[in-house]
Amino acid sequence: MLNEKTVLIIGATQGTGLEAAKMLRKEGAAVRIFARNIPKAREVLDDTVTIIGGDLRDPKRLPEAFEGADHLIFTAGVTKRPCSEELIRSTEFEGMKWTLEAAREAGFVGRIAFLSSIGVTNPNWASRLLNKVKGNALKWRLAIEDLIRESGFDYAIVRAGYLMNSVSRKQISLSQTEFALELRYRIGRKEAAEVLVESIRNPQAGRKTFDAVRKRHSNGSEGTWATRFAGLKEDEIVAAETDE
Protein backbone atom coordinates (compact mmCIF):
# COMPACT_ATOMS: atom_id res chain seq x y z
CA MET A 1 0.00 0.00 0.00
CA LEU A 2 1.76 3.15 -1.16
CA ASN A 3 -0.54 5.43 0.87
CA GLU A 4 1.50 4.50 3.92
CA LYS A 5 4.82 5.11 2.18
CA THR A 6 7.11 8.03 1.56
CA VAL A 7 8.52 8.24 -1.95
CA LEU A 8 11.47 10.42 -2.93
CA ILE A 9 11.41 11.58 -6.56
CA ILE A 10 14.42 13.10 -8.28
CA GLY A 11 13.34 14.85 -11.49
CA ALA A 12 9.78 15.82 -10.47
CA THR A 13 9.55 19.41 -11.71
CA GLN A 14 8.30 18.31 -15.13
CA GLY A 15 7.72 15.37 -17.45
CA THR A 16 7.51 11.80 -16.18
CA GLY A 17 8.69 12.58 -12.64
CA LEU A 18 6.01 15.23 -12.21
CA GLU A 19 3.34 12.78 -13.40
CA ALA A 20 4.62 10.20 -10.89
CA ALA A 21 4.51 12.78 -8.06
CA LYS A 22 0.90 13.71 -8.87
CA MET A 23 -0.13 10.06 -9.12
CA LEU A 24 1.43 9.20 -5.78
CA ARG A 25 -0.13 12.18 -4.01
CA LYS A 26 -3.51 11.22 -5.43
CA GLU A 27 -3.34 7.86 -3.76
CA GLY A 28 -2.14 9.33 -0.47
CA ALA A 29 1.59 8.56 -0.49
CA ALA A 30 3.89 11.13 1.07
CA VAL A 31 6.12 12.65 -1.63
CA ARG A 32 9.51 14.29 -1.20
CA ILE A 33 11.33 15.72 -4.16
CA PHE A 34 14.92 16.79 -4.74
CA ALA A 35 14.87 19.75 -7.14
CA ARG A 36 17.23 22.51 -8.15
CA ASN A 37 14.48 25.03 -8.97
CA ILE A 38 12.32 25.41 -5.87
CA PRO A 39 9.93 28.12 -7.19
CA LYS A 40 9.25 26.00 -10.27
CA ALA A 41 8.64 22.91 -8.11
CA ARG A 42 6.25 24.90 -5.87
CA GLU A 43 4.37 26.13 -8.89
CA VAL A 44 3.66 22.67 -10.28
CA LEU A 45 3.17 20.75 -7.03
CA ASP A 46 0.96 21.54 -4.07
CA ASP A 47 2.36 22.28 -0.64
CA THR A 48 1.81 18.74 0.65
CA VAL A 49 4.97 17.81 -1.28
CA THR A 50 8.25 18.29 0.60
CA ILE A 51 10.92 19.96 -1.52
CA ILE A 52 14.59 19.54 -0.75
CA GLY A 53 16.50 22.08 -2.79
CA GLY A 54 19.60 20.83 -4.53
CA ASP A 55 21.35 20.07 -7.78
CA LEU A 56 22.62 16.66 -8.86
CA ARG A 57 25.88 18.38 -9.74
CA ASP A 58 26.21 19.85 -6.24
CA PRO A 59 24.50 17.23 -4.11
CA LYS A 60 25.17 18.38 -0.52
CA ARG A 61 21.54 17.96 0.50
CA LEU A 62 20.96 14.55 -1.13
CA PRO A 63 21.36 12.58 2.13
CA GLU A 64 18.70 14.83 3.70
CA ALA A 65 16.38 14.04 0.79
CA PHE A 66 16.48 10.35 1.76
CA GLU A 67 15.29 10.98 5.33
CA GLY A 68 12.23 8.77 5.88
CA ALA A 69 12.11 7.70 2.21
CA ASP A 70 10.77 4.19 1.61
CA HIS A 71 11.39 4.21 -2.15
CA LEU A 72 13.08 6.33 -4.82
CA ILE A 73 11.89 7.18 -8.33
CA PHE A 74 14.67 8.72 -10.42
CA THR A 75 13.70 10.44 -13.69
CA ALA A 76 16.15 13.35 -13.72
CA GLY A 77 18.18 14.00 -16.83
CA VAL A 78 19.39 16.63 -19.23
CA THR A 79 16.44 17.87 -21.29
CA LYS A 80 18.16 20.08 -23.85
CA ARG A 81 19.79 18.87 -27.00
CA PRO A 82 22.31 19.28 -28.41
CA CYS A 83 24.36 19.13 -25.25
CA SER A 84 27.88 18.21 -24.26
CA GLU A 85 28.98 14.80 -23.04
CA GLU A 86 30.36 16.51 -19.95
CA LEU A 87 26.88 17.78 -19.00
CA ILE A 88 25.39 14.29 -19.41
CA ARG A 89 28.20 12.65 -17.44
CA SER A 90 28.20 15.13 -14.59
CA THR A 91 24.41 15.37 -14.25
CA GLU A 92 23.22 11.84 -14.95
CA PHE A 93 26.11 9.46 -14.24
CA GLU A 94 27.79 11.38 -11.42
CA GLY A 95 24.32 12.35 -10.20
CA MET A 96 23.37 8.69 -9.82
CA LYS A 97 26.69 7.95 -8.10
CA TRP A 98 25.97 10.71 -5.55
CA THR A 99 22.42 9.44 -5.17
CA LEU A 100 23.55 5.88 -4.38
CA GLU A 101 26.14 7.19 -1.96
CA ALA A 102 23.54 9.35 -0.20
CA ALA A 103 21.15 6.38 -0.05
CA ARG A 104 23.85 4.29 1.64
CA GLU A 105 24.63 7.09 4.06
CA ALA A 106 20.95 7.42 4.94
CA GLY A 107 20.51 3.66 5.47
CA PHE A 108 17.92 3.48 2.66
CA VAL A 109 16.53 -0.02 2.16
CA GLY A 110 13.74 0.56 -0.37
CA ARG A 111 13.51 0.09 -4.12
CA ILE A 112 15.01 2.40 -6.74
CA ALA A 113 12.87 2.77 -9.86
CA PHE A 114 14.98 4.27 -12.64
CA LEU A 115 13.64 5.68 -15.90
CA SER A 116 15.98 4.43 -18.60
CA SER A 117 15.44 4.20 -22.31
CA ILE A 118 15.05 1.64 -25.05
CA GLY A 119 18.05 1.64 -27.37
CA VAL A 120 20.72 1.50 -24.65
CA THR A 121 21.53 -1.94 -26.03
CA ASN A 122 20.78 -2.98 -29.61
CA PRO A 123 22.16 0.11 -31.42
CA ASN A 124 20.75 1.43 -34.69
CA TRP A 125 21.09 4.62 -36.75
CA ALA A 126 18.69 6.53 -34.46
CA SER A 127 20.57 5.67 -31.26
CA ARG A 128 23.87 6.59 -32.93
CA LEU A 129 22.39 9.91 -34.00
CA LEU A 130 21.01 10.60 -30.51
CA ASN A 131 24.39 9.76 -28.95
CA LYS A 132 26.02 12.16 -31.38
CA VAL A 133 23.78 15.14 -30.64
CA LYS A 134 23.21 14.43 -26.97
CA GLY A 135 26.60 13.70 -25.42
CA ASN A 136 26.50 9.89 -25.72
CA ALA A 137 23.37 9.93 -23.57
CA LEU A 138 22.46 6.29 -24.23
CA LYS A 139 25.98 5.08 -23.48
CA TRP A 140 25.86 6.90 -20.14
CA ARG A 141 22.35 5.63 -19.42
CA LEU A 142 23.56 2.04 -19.78
CA ALA A 143 26.47 2.84 -17.45
CA ILE A 144 23.96 4.23 -14.92
CA GLU A 145 21.91 1.03 -15.21
CA ASP A 146 25.07 -0.95 -14.39
CA LEU A 147 25.75 1.26 -11.35
CA ILE A 148 22.27 0.50 -10.06
CA ARG A 149 22.38 -3.24 -10.84
CA GLU A 150 25.71 -3.54 -9.05
CA SER A 151 24.79 -1.28 -6.12
CA GLY A 152 23.25 -3.98 -3.94
CA PHE A 153 20.02 -1.94 -3.66
CA ASP A 154 16.70 -3.34 -4.75
CA TYR A 155 15.68 -1.76 -8.07
CA ALA A 156 13.49 -1.79 -11.16
CA ILE A 157 14.91 -0.37 -14.39
CA VAL A 158 12.23 0.78 -16.81
CA ARG A 159 13.49 1.20 -20.38
CA ALA A 160 10.80 3.48 -21.71
CA GLY A 161 10.10 3.95 -25.40
CA TYR A 162 10.02 7.42 -27.01
CA LEU A 163 8.32 9.63 -24.43
CA MET A 164 5.19 11.43 -25.63
CA ASN A 165 2.97 13.98 -23.92
CA SER A 166 -0.11 12.46 -25.53
CA VAL A 167 -2.29 10.02 -23.63
CA SER A 168 -3.51 6.80 -25.13
CA ARG A 169 -5.85 4.03 -24.11
CA LYS A 170 -3.51 1.47 -25.64
CA GLN A 171 -2.11 -1.11 -23.24
CA ILE A 172 1.48 -0.95 -22.13
CA SER A 173 3.64 -3.90 -22.99
CA LEU A 174 6.35 -4.92 -20.52
CA SER A 175 9.00 -7.17 -22.03
CA GLN A 176 12.70 -7.92 -22.15
CA THR A 177 12.91 -7.62 -25.93
CA GLU A 178 15.65 -4.95 -25.82
CA PHE A 179 13.96 -2.83 -28.48
CA ALA A 180 16.07 -0.65 -30.72
CA LEU A 181 15.33 3.09 -30.65
CA GLU A 182 12.47 3.36 -33.14
CA LEU A 183 9.60 5.84 -33.14
CA ARG A 184 7.03 3.05 -33.31
CA TYR A 185 8.10 2.03 -29.79
CA ARG A 186 6.64 4.87 -27.76
CA ILE A 187 4.93 5.54 -24.47
CA GLY A 188 3.20 8.52 -22.85
CA ARG A 189 4.91 10.25 -19.92
CA LYS A 190 1.81 9.52 -17.80
CA GLU A 191 2.01 5.86 -18.77
CA ALA A 192 5.73 5.70 -18.02
CA ALA A 193 5.01 7.30 -14.64
CA GLU A 194 2.41 4.62 -13.96
CA VAL A 195 4.93 1.88 -14.77
CA LEU A 196 7.43 3.46 -12.35
CA VAL A 197 4.83 3.73 -9.60
CA GLU A 198 3.69 0.14 -10.13
CA SER A 199 7.29 -1.03 -10.12
CA ILE A 200 7.75 0.28 -6.58
CA ARG A 201 4.37 -1.05 -5.48
CA ASN A 202 4.82 -4.61 -6.75
CA PRO A 203 7.49 -6.80 -5.14
CA GLN A 204 7.59 -8.86 -8.38
CA ALA A 205 9.33 -5.99 -10.24
CA GLY A 206 12.43 -6.19 -8.06
CA ARG A 207 15.87 -6.70 -9.61
CA LYS A 208 14.44 -6.57 -13.13
CA THR A 209 15.31 -4.52 -16.22
CA PHE A 210 12.58 -4.30 -18.83
CA ASP A 211 11.18 -2.37 -21.80
CA ALA A 212 7.90 -0.46 -21.47
CA VAL A 213 6.20 0.63 -24.69
CA ARG A 214 2.65 1.15 -25.91
CA LYS A 215 1.15 -1.89 -27.54
CA ARG A 216 0.37 -1.19 -31.16
CA HIS A 217 -2.55 -3.62 -31.21
CA SER A 218 -4.40 -4.63 -28.08
CA ASN A 219 -5.31 -8.26 -27.84
CA GLY A 220 -7.25 -8.87 -24.67
CA SER A 221 -6.31 -8.25 -21.08
CA GLU A 222 -2.69 -7.92 -20.09
CA GLY A 223 -3.37 -9.27 -16.59
CA THR A 224 -2.54 -7.54 -13.33
CA TRP A 225 0.67 -5.59 -12.83
CA ALA A 226 1.78 -8.30 -10.41
CA THR A 227 1.43 -11.09 -12.98
CA ARG A 228 3.03 -8.97 -15.69
CA PHE A 229 6.06 -8.20 -13.53
CA ALA A 230 6.21 -11.82 -12.41
CA GLY A 231 6.49 -12.86 -16.07
CA LEU A 232 9.80 -10.98 -16.43
CA LYS A 233 13.08 -12.59 -15.43
CA GLU A 234 15.43 -11.25 -12.79
CA ASP A 235 18.73 -9.76 -13.96
CA GLU A 236 21.82 -11.87 -13.75
CA ILE A 237 24.30 -9.62 -12.02
CA VAL A 238 27.85 -10.15 -13.18
CA ALA A 239 30.06 -8.98 -10.32
CA ALA A 240 32.70 -6.43 -11.28
CA GLU A 241 36.16 -8.02 -11.66
CA THR A 242 38.56 -7.44 -8.79
CA ASP A 243 42.35 -7.69 -8.88
CA GLU A 244 43.51 -10.66 -6.83
Ligand SMILES: NC(=O)c1ccc[n+]([C@@H]2O[C@H](COP(=O)([O-])OP(=O)(O)OC[C@H]3O[C@@H](n4cnc5c(N)ncnc54)[C@H](OP(=O)(O)O)[C@@H]3O)[C@@H](O)[C@H]2O)c1
Ligand atom coordinates in the same frame (compact mmCIF):
# COMPACT_ATOMS: atom_id res chain seq x y z
N1 LIG B 1 12.73 11.65 -24.71
C1 LIG B 1 12.58 10.34 -24.70
O1 LIG B 1 12.01 9.77 -25.60
C2 LIG B 1 13.13 9.54 -23.54
C3 LIG B 1 12.90 8.17 -23.48
C4 LIG B 1 13.33 7.47 -22.35
C5 LIG B 1 14.00 8.15 -21.34
N2 LIG B 1 14.24 9.48 -21.45
C6 LIG B 1 14.92 10.19 -20.33
O2 LIG B 1 14.02 10.16 -19.25
C7 LIG B 1 14.26 11.26 -18.39
C8 LIG B 1 12.96 11.99 -18.10
O3 LIG B 1 12.45 12.54 -19.28
P1 LIG B 1 11.19 13.52 -19.21
O4 LIG B 1 11.05 14.06 -20.59
O5 LIG B 1 10.04 12.88 -18.56
O6 LIG B 1 11.70 14.64 -18.18
P2 LIG B 1 12.37 16.04 -18.49
O7 LIG B 1 11.28 16.93 -18.95
O8 LIG B 1 13.60 15.89 -19.31
O9 LIG B 1 12.78 16.47 -16.98
C9 LIG B 1 14.03 16.17 -16.44
C10 LIG B 1 13.99 16.48 -14.95
O10 LIG B 1 15.33 16.34 -14.46
C11 LIG B 1 15.63 17.47 -13.66
N3 LIG B 1 17.05 17.78 -13.68
C12 LIG B 1 17.84 17.98 -14.75
N4 LIG B 1 19.09 18.30 -14.35
C13 LIG B 1 19.09 18.29 -12.99
C14 LIG B 1 20.07 18.54 -12.01
N5 LIG B 1 21.32 18.88 -12.34
N6 LIG B 1 19.73 18.43 -10.70
C15 LIG B 1 18.46 18.11 -10.35
N7 LIG B 1 17.47 17.86 -11.24
C16 LIG B 1 17.78 17.96 -12.56
C17 LIG B 1 14.84 18.60 -14.31
O11 LIG B 1 14.74 19.69 -13.42
P3 LIG B 1 14.62 21.24 -13.93
O12 LIG B 1 13.16 21.52 -13.98
O13 LIG B 1 15.32 22.02 -12.87
O14 LIG B 1 15.27 21.33 -15.27
C18 LIG B 1 13.52 17.88 -14.57
O15 LIG B 1 12.74 17.82 -13.41
C19 LIG B 1 15.29 12.13 -19.07
O16 LIG B 1 16.54 11.84 -18.52
C20 LIG B 1 15.20 11.66 -20.50
O17 LIG B 1 16.42 11.88 -21.19
C21 LIG B 1 13.81 10.18 -22.52
